[in-house]
Amino acid sequence: MELLTIGAFARAARLTARALRLYDETGLLAPAAVDPDSGYRFYAPAQVARARLIAGLRRVGMPLTEIKAVASLPPAEVAAAVAAYWQAETARTETRARQVALLLSDLSRGDTTMSEITMRYATRCETGAVRDTNQDATFASADVLAVADGGGGPAGAAASAAAVGALSGSASLATLAATIDEIDRAWRGKAITTLTAIVRQGAQLALVHIGDTRAYLLRAGELSQLTHDHTWVQQQVDHGRLAATEAAAHPQRALLVRALGGGPQPVEADLALRTALPGDRYLLCSDGLSAVVGRTALHTTLTGNTDPDAAAQALLDLAFEAGAPDNIACVVADVVTA
Ligand SMILES: [Mn+2]
Structure with missing residues (x-):
C-alpha cells in the first residue's frame, strides 16, 4: 500500500496540513508512518474516511474529546451518535437563548442584579x-x-x-x-x-x-x-x-x-x-x-x-x-x- 504525503492526504480528505497536525497531536488521527529523519508524516489511503468524518464533526462544532469518542465507534453507530449530539446541542442553544433574552431584558433597564x-x-x-x-x-x-x-x-x-x-x-x-x-x-x-x-x-x-x-x-x-x-x-x-x-x-x-x-x-x-x-x-x-x-x-x-x-x-x-x-x-x- 502506497502511503500519501501529508499534502496529498490533506487534499484527498479536504483538510489542511495544519488540521492534520492538530489531529495527530490530540490523538484523533495518527499518521500511518513518520519519517525518522525528516519527521514528515505519511498517511494510508484507508485513513481518508476517518479524516473526512473528523473534519465533518469539526465543522458542526463538536468538541475534540467528543469527536474522539464518535470517530472510534463502529460505522453503523456513528449516525445515531451525531443525531444525539445535535439534539443535546439544540437543547443547550434553546436554554442559552432564553438566558440571553433575560440578560438583554435586565441590561435594557440598567439592572445589574440580573436575578431570575x-x-x-x-x-x-x-x-x-x-x-x-x-x-x-x-x-x-x-x-x-x-x-x-x-x-x-x-x-x-x-x-x-x-x-x-x-x-x-x-x-x-x-x-x-x-x-x-x-x-x-x-x-x-x-x-x-x-x-x-x-x-x-x-x-x-x-x-x-x-x-x-x-x-x-x-x-x-x-x-x-x-x-x-x-x-x-x-x-x-x-x-x-x-x-x-x-x-x-x-x-x-x-x-x-x-x-x-x-x-x-x-x-x-x-x-x-x-x-x-x-x-x-x-x-x-x-x-x-x-x-x-x-x-x-x-x-x-x-x-x-x-x-x-x-x-x-x-x-x-x-x-x-x-x-x-x-x-x-x-x-x-x-x-x-x-
Ligand atoms: Mn363585585
Whole structure:
C-alpha cells in the first residue's frame, strides 16, 4: 500500500496540513508512518474516511474529546451518535437563548442584579352566598396576574372573563395599552368590567388598574394598597366631600366612575411600573373581598399563611364568614427566585 504525503492526504480528505497536525497531536488521527529523519508524516489511503468524518464533526462544532469518542465507534453507530449530539446541542442553544433574552431584558433597564425571578400563585373565584351568578374572573401564571369584576347586565360575566383572557395570551409590557384599548372598545355598550392586573417581564412589573378591584402589596411585613378605587364614593373622598368611613358604608359605594366598556370616551387606565423583589407578596382581589374583610384581617391573613394557596383559601373563608354578599375573586402571588 502506497502511503500519501501529508499534502496529498490533506487534499484527498479536504483538510489542511495544519488540521492534520492538530489531529495527530490530540490523538484523533495518527499518521500511518513518520519519517525518522525528516519527521514528515505519511498517511494510508484507508485513513481518508476517518479524516473526512473528523473534519465533518469539526465543522458542526463538536468538541475534540467528543469527536474522539464518535470517530472510534463502529460505522453503523456513528449516525445515531451525531443525531444525539445535535439534539443535546439544540437543547443547550434553546436554554442559552432564553438566558440571553433575560440578560438583554435586565441590561435594557440598567439592572445589574440580573436575578431570575418567578411567581408562585394561587387563585380563588367564588359566587358567594347571596348572588346567583359569578361575574368575577381571575387568571394567574408566572407572568400575568389578573382579577376582573363584571357588571352592567348578564353579559358582565363574559366581559370580566374576556378581560382576564385578553391578558392571559401573550401579554407584554409593550402591548398592554393596546390590549386594554381593545377590551374597552369590544365591550362598549354591551357590558362593563373592572380589571386589575400585573404583567411581568423579568423583574419589571406593570400594574394596570380600572375600577374597584384592588391590588395590595405585602413587602417587608407592611401591607400597602397599590390601587385607587375608581368609584363615585372614592371620588367624593378625594374631593373632601365625604369621609373615608362614610364612603365604606355609603349605599352607592359600588358605583364606578371608570370601567372597561363604560364609554362613551376611551377608558383611562391607571398604570404603574414596579420592580418585583423576592419576598414580595401581591394580592389582587374584587370588592367581594375588600368590602367585607377589613385591612387588618387582610394583613394578618397574608402574613400568617406562608403558602399562597393557604392564604387565598383563608381570605375566601373570611369573606364567607362575613356573609359573602358578593362574588369573591382573589389572586395571591409571591415573587420568588427561580
Ligand atoms: Mn363585585
